[in-house]
Amino acid sequence: MDTTIETDSTTQQDSRKAFRHAAIVIVVGVLATTLAQTQMLGRLPLQNLLKNELNVTRDANAAFFFWAGLAWYFKPFAGIFTDAFPMFGSRRKSYILAGTILAVVSWFALAVTPHEYSKLLAVSIVINTFMVIASTVVGGYMVEVAQATSGSGRLTALRQFVAQCCYILVGPTAGFLASIAFGWTAGACGIIMFLLVPATILYLHEKPVRLSSQELLGNARKQLVKIATARTMWSAAGLMLLFYLAPGFFTAVFYKQQNELHMTTQVQGYLQMITGLTGVVAAVGYGFLCRRYNLRTLLIWCMLAGSLANLGYLFSTSFTNAQLVDGFNGFGYTLAELALMDLAVRATPAGSEGLGFALMMSVRNLALFSTDWFGAKMLDANILSFNTLVIANSATTLITVPLVLLLPLAIVSSTDAAMDAGPPAPRGATEAE
Numbered sequence: 001m002d003t004t005i006e007t008d009s010t011t012q013q014d015s016r017k018a019f020r021h022a023a024i025v026i027v028v029g030v031l032a033t034t035l036a037q038t039q040m041l042g043r044l045p046l047q048n049l050l051k052n053e054l055n056v057t058r059d060a061n062a063a064f065f066f067w068a069g070l071a072w073y074f075k076p077f078a079g080i081f082t083d084a085f086p087m088f089g090s091r092r093k094s095y096i097l098a099g100t101i102l103a104v105v106s107w108f109a110l111a112v113t114p115h116e117y118s119k120l121l122a123v124s125i126v127i128n129t130f131m132v133i134a135s136t137v138v139g140g141y142m143v144e145v146a147q148a149t150s151g152s153g154r155l156t157a158l159r160q161f162v163a164q165c166c167y168i169l170v171g172p173t174a175g176f177l178a179s180i181a182f183g184w185t186a187g188a189c190g191i192i193m194f195l196l197v198p199a200t201i202l203y204l205h206e207k208p209v210r211l212s213s214q215e216l217l218g219n220a221r222k223q224l225v226k227i228a229t230a231r232t233m234w235s236a237a238g239l240m241l242l243f244y245l246a247p248g249f250f251t252a253v254f255y256k257q258q259n260e261l262h263m264t265t266q267v268q269g270y271l272q273m274i275t276g277l278t279g280v281v282a283a284v285g286y287g288f289l290c291r292r293y294n295l296r297t298l299l300i301w302c303m304l305a306g307s308l309a310n311l312g313y314l315f316s317t318s319f320t321n322a323q324l325v326d327g328f329n330g331f332g333y334t335l336a337e338l339a340l341m342d343l344a345v346r347a348t349p350a351g352s353e354g355l356g357f358a359l360m361m362s363v364r365n366l367a368l369f370s371t372d373w374f375g376a377k378m379l380d381a382n383i384l385s386f387n388t389l390v391i392a393n394s395a396t397t398l399i400t401v402p403l404v405l406l407l408p409l410a411i412v413s414s415t416d417a418a419m420d421a422g423p424p425a426p427r428g429a430t431e432a433e
Contacts, residue, residue, distance in 0.1 A: 021203040022141070023158070028199035029096070029138030030159050033131055035166040036107070036193040038068050038124045039369075044174035044272075045185040046120070047254055048265050054117055062251040062376035064117070065369060068124035071132040072365040078136040079358030092137050093204045099133030100196045106130055107190035111183040134196060139357045141204075143348050157287035160338050164283050167276025167330070175269020232408050233360070236347035239403055240340050241363045243303060246396035248372035249389045252379050253313065256386060261319060274323055275330030282334040290342065296412035299339045299404045303397070306336025311394040314387055336397075340364075346411040 035041050043065065050056045050064060087094040106127040113123045142159060177185045257263040257271075289298060309332025312325040344360040375393075378384040384392070404412070 021205065024203045025199055026138065026142045026159070027162055028196055029134070029141070030162045031166060032100070032193050032196040033135040033138060034163050035169060036103070036189040037131060038127060038189075039065060040166060041170050041174050041177070041189055041192070042124075042185055044170075044265055044269060045178040045182055046124075047251075048178040049115065049120075049182055050117070051255070051258070053115060056117065057380050058251050058255050058376040059373070059380040060117070061254075062373040064121055064124075065251075066373045067121055069128055069365060069369050070125055071129040072369075073362050075132055075136055075358035075362040075365070078133050079140065082133075082137050082140060090206050092141050093200055093206055095137045096134050096200045096204070097197060099130050099135075099137070100193060100200070103127055103130035103134065104190045104194050107186050107193060111186035111190075115182070131193070134193075136358045138196075139361065143345055143357045157283050157290065157338060160286070160334060160341065161280060161283035164276050164279030164330075164334060167279055168273050169276075171269040171271070171273025171276060172266070173269070174272065175264075175266040178265035178269070232411055233347045233349060235407055236343045236411070237360045237363050239400065239407065240344065240360060241367055242400045242403065243306075243336070243340065243397055244364050244367035244371070246371060246393040247378065247384075247389055248368065248375045249313065249386070249393060250372045251376045252386055252389060253316070256316070257322070261317075261322065263319070263322075267319070271322055271326045275326045278327045278330035279334035282331045283338060286335060286338045291415055294413050294415050295339070295342060295346065296404060296407065296409075299343065299407075299412065300401055302335035302339035303401045303404070305332035307394050307398040307401070309333045309336075310397065311390065313390045343407075343411065 037043075038046060046064070047061060050061050056064070082091055082095045087098070106123065110120070110123045110127060113119050173188075174185075177188065254268070257268055263271075286298075286302075309329040312328050316322045316325045344357060348357045348360070375384075375389050378389060379386065
């Protein structure tokens, strides 16, 4: 009897240790692949360079980031390769290391790229291509751990907590970097991205996977069939597409803050920091709420909060108001992102974590960047005013809230607490599947 107890205790300790190691990889992975993006730490310096050095319009500025993020729209291709085609006997570790190292090299290449629109854009596309590989594998790894431990809400909250901490860091840091030579931005992003290398080497452990060429092709076919027939996942992806498919105004806000409110990049960075701080509060709160309320309830209220948060930009007419509006937006829109991310994790088919999760994230990315470009074009063409754009955005997202009631009960009727009983050891922390 004593031997059995000791064995169970040892197994539990090994399981907790494996989970801690997996959590370290996920946290560092989210930190690196979020903070070091051209759309995050690099965005304000790049926007400022494009606007004030190259004198581009809002339309061209927004278009730059749409095309720079091209690889993020094809993220599922990275997902199917990492799920079905092990590299050097690994489905996760080798892909993370390869993508990360190549992204670091590309960031340093951007530091010496001439300040010409097309050349900056070309290198930015290359950077994002390699970052997508690393991000896709980290996302698939997170889904494996979340499904194995029945804690999608809490791991989603952890992921979003890290992402919002990135916003806190991005705010003042990007504001400062935008005021000095651009090479410092490229170097900083490269160094941050490199953090994922030691974390992966030390803490991501996999059993070697050895498959024949026929088995590899068979795996790819199985992945495609599983995804194509995953009705629950497609329902979730459809809801996400409709929510994010609203006229965007991110670039429009950047131009308004500089042209009408006369803000410096440091002040704009400070506002981003406020957004990050309130986003952290939202992430912590969601970590508790997901244990008390089922996902359907959370989706309705969180998506409603996100719609109202965007409406606040109607009142961003002074620095004081801008602080309040950005703070409210950081809280409300983060809640919406959390609930939708929780939905994406639950709806991803087991065994196709990289492909399924990447597919839903691609839906989000394509909608966000294309609608931001669309909104900027509407403003430059004098078809819509800024306030009309904001109202159109909020109205469009608000319409999607009732559609939550159409989602399959299998993924939205339970809470994290209800899913807690007897969690198994995380698969992704100990073996490849």
